[in-house]
Amino acid sequence: MNIQIKRIYDAPDATDGFRILVDRVWPRGVSREKAALKEWDKMIAPSSELRKWFGHDPSRYEEFRKRYWKELEDNPETESFITLIRQHMDEGPVTLLFGAKDREHNQAVVLREFLEENI
Secondary structure: OOEEEEEOOOOOOHHHOEEEEOOOOOOOOOOHHHHOOOEEOHHHOOOHHHHHHHOOOHHHHHHHHHHHHHHHHHOOOHHHHHHHHHHHHOOOOEEEEEOOOOOOOOHHHHHHHHHHHHO
8 A cells, every 4th residue: 555645845756646635724835736736635634623622732643643533434525535545546656745844743644544444
């Protein structure tokens, strides 16, 4: 399974394959052209309430992870998102893009874990 995660602020690379933004809010200072993404799936991102509660505080990450995982399980959009990812994985790598500064404590990390368990 080749699901990568990458900050949207990092330069696109040929090895990224299908690039999909998984943030609810468009990242500041990034044009759509520069982002070079194929898809923006706001509905798979954490709810606004959860995102604001988390505030990218690493001490809240484990609880954030549990809550976001539950949101993914309950989200009616999750199944179609999984189908989309499966389709593109057949063609090559998939890169989940996120805007957070912290590369280890963000929704893309949780989403990749969720996908790896559910694909």
